[in-house]
C-alpha cells in the first residue's frame with residue numbers, strides 16, 4: 001500500500017490562492033509542500049501555520065492526507081486534487097495552467113466520453129410495467 | 130427600469146468605503162479573521178476552493194446594457210474573463226483578489242450595482258419571472274412588487290439578523306417561471322373574481338436538506354396590505370424560528386412544526402397589529418411611482434405577423450430550430466421574447482465570457498433593446514424584440530456562440546458550480562452536466578424527447594435545484610469519491626413537486642448512462658403528447674428505477 005503523508009494547506013488572504021506549508025512559509029505548488037509522516041510534527045507545524053492567520057498571511061489552515069506515489073504526493077480526496085490543480089473543467093485556469101505550479105498528477109476524467117448518438121446500450125432494455 | 134434614489138446611492142457608496150477600510154485593516158492584521166469573515170460575507174464575498182468568489186446582486190434579474198457592460202469589464206479586468214450566472218439570478222465571479230474588491234465594488238456602484246444582501250441571514254435579493262413586463266398572459270409586472278419588497282427589506286433593522294437566510298420570489302403570470310413554491314415566501318400575482326389585482330402568498334417552500342413546497346397561507350392579499358402581511362410573516366419567523374440548529378432554522382421547518390393553520394393564525398394576529406399601527410400601508414400613489422420605473426418601452430404599432438420572420442421560420446435552417454425553442458409569445462403584436470441560451474453543447478451552464486457580454490451590449494444597442502434579464506435557469510432573456518429583427522439578431526447571437534436552440538430541452542441543464550469551485554461541494558457537477566449535454570446534443574433527439582428539465586447540484590444545499598428537476602442529480606461524497614443520486618419527477622413550475630430519490634447513488638462513470646436509460650424508457654412508455662414529467666406522474670417510480678439500475682444488475686450477476 002502506498003505510504004500516507006499529511007500536508008498543510010490554506011488560502012492566501014490577499015488573493016485567496018491555494019498555498020501549502022513548507023518549513024517556515026508557504027508555497028503555491030503542491031510538489032514543493034512539506035510532507036509529514038509524523039502526526040505530532042504535523043500538528044506542531046499546523047500550530048505555527050495558524051499563527052500566520054493572525055498576521056494576515058492566510059485563511060483557514062488545515063491538514064489533509066495524500067498518498068505517496070514515489071515522491072509525489074497525490075491527495076486522497078477529490079477536493080484536494082482539485083484545489084491543487086484548478087477547476088477540472090478549465091485546464092487553462094488555475095495552478096494546472098502554469099508549469100511552475102502545476103501538480104505532477106492529473107485528475108481523472110470525470111466521466112466516460114460521450115457515446116455516439118445511435119447508442120447500442122438503451123436498445124437492449126426490456127421495459128416492462 | 131428602477132433607478133436608485135439618492136438614499137440608495139449614498140448607502141451603497143458608504144458601504145463600499147467601509148468595506149474597503151475593513152479589508153485594509155484585515156490585511157494589516159488589525160482585524161482578526163474571525164472578526165473579518167462576517168463583514169466579508171455581508172458584502173457578498175466568499176472564500177472558495179481556488180480563490181474568493183464575489184456574488185453581485187441583480188435585483189429581479191434585470192440589467193441595463195451599461196450594467197451588463199460593467200459586468201464584462203469586471204470579468205476582464207479583475208477576473209479571468211468570464212462570469213457565472215446563478216439560479217438566484219445573480220452573477221458570481223470566481224477569481225477576484227481580496228485586494229481588488231474595493232475597486233470592483235466602486236466600479237459596480239458607478240452603475241448602481243452592489244453585492245449587498247447576497248449573503249447572510251437577511252432577506253436576500255428578490256427574484257422574479259424573467260419575462261416580466263413582456264409575457265403575454267401577465268397580470269402585473271412582478272418587478273414592481275419585487276422592488277417594493279427590496280426597498281422595504283433593504284437593511285430592515287428588525288430583519289437583519291433572522292434565524293437564517295430568507296428568499297422571496299414573485300410571479301406575475303399563472304405560468305410560474307420563478308419557482309415561487311420553492312421559496313421561503315412565494316408570491317403569485319392574481320386577479321380576483323371582481324377584477325381586483327392582489328397577491329396569493331405561499332410560505333415555507335425551500336430546497337436543501339429538507340425540501341418543502343410552499344403552502345398557501347393567504348389566498349388573496351390586497352395590494353395596500355402586502356408589506357404589512359409580509360412583515361407579519363417575518364415577525365413570526367423572527368420570533369419563533371429555531372436558532373439552535375442551522376439545518377432547522379429556515380421558515381419551512383417552523384411552518385411544518387406549527388402547522389399551516391396555526392402559522393396562518395399567528396401571522397394574522399401580527400398582521401392586525403401592524404395594520405392598526407398603519408405605518409406599512411402601501412399607498413397607491415407610492416406603488417404607482419415605483420410602477421412607473423417598470424413601464425414597458427413604447428412598443429411600435431406592428432402587425433403580429435411579420436413576413437421576413439415567418440419566411441425564416443419556415444426553412445429548416447438553424448434559425449427555424451432556434452425560433453421553435455427560444456422564442457416566447459410577447460404581449461405586444463409584432464414582438465417576441467428571446468431566450469439566449471447559456472448552455473452550448475459541452476459548455477459550463479451559466480458561464481458567459483466578457484466578450485459575449487459585450488457582444489450582447491452591442492446587439493442591445495443596435496436593436497434598441499434597453500434591458501436584458503437573467504433567468505433562474507441560468508440563461509439570459511431579451512424581453513422585447515421586434516419579430517422583424519429576429520433573423521439578424523440570431524445571426525449575431527450565432528457569431529457570439531449564444532444561439533444554442535435548446536431552451537427547455539434536455540441540454541438546457543441547470544447546474545451549480547459544484548466541486549470544481551465550491552467549498553461546500555461533495556462532488557463535481559459541471560462535468561456531469563457537460564457529458565449529459567454532449568450525450569443529448571443532437572437536436573432531433575432532443576426534440577423527440579421534448580420538454581425536459583435536468584437540474585444538478587454538487588451538494589445538499591441544492592443551488593442547482595435538483596429537487597425541482599424532472600430529472601434531478603445530486604452529488605454526494607462517499608469516502609472522498611464522487612457519487613451521484615438520481616431523483617425523478619420534480620417540477621419548479623406551476624405544477625410544482627419535489628423529485629423522488631430512486632435509490633442508491635451511481636458512480637461518476639454510471640450516472641450519465643443511467644439518465645439515458647431513464648429517458649429511453651420514457652420514449653417507449655409515453656402516450657401521445659406526454660412530457661417526461663407527465664409520463665412519470667402517470668407511471669410512478671418503478672419502471673424508471675428498474676431501467677436505471679438494469680445495467681448494474683446485469684453486471685452483478
Ligand code: SF4
Pocket residue numbers: 545546547548551552553554555586587588589590591592593
Ligand atoms: S449546491 Fe452545494 S456544491 Fe453546489 S454551489 Fe451550492 S453549496 Fe456549492
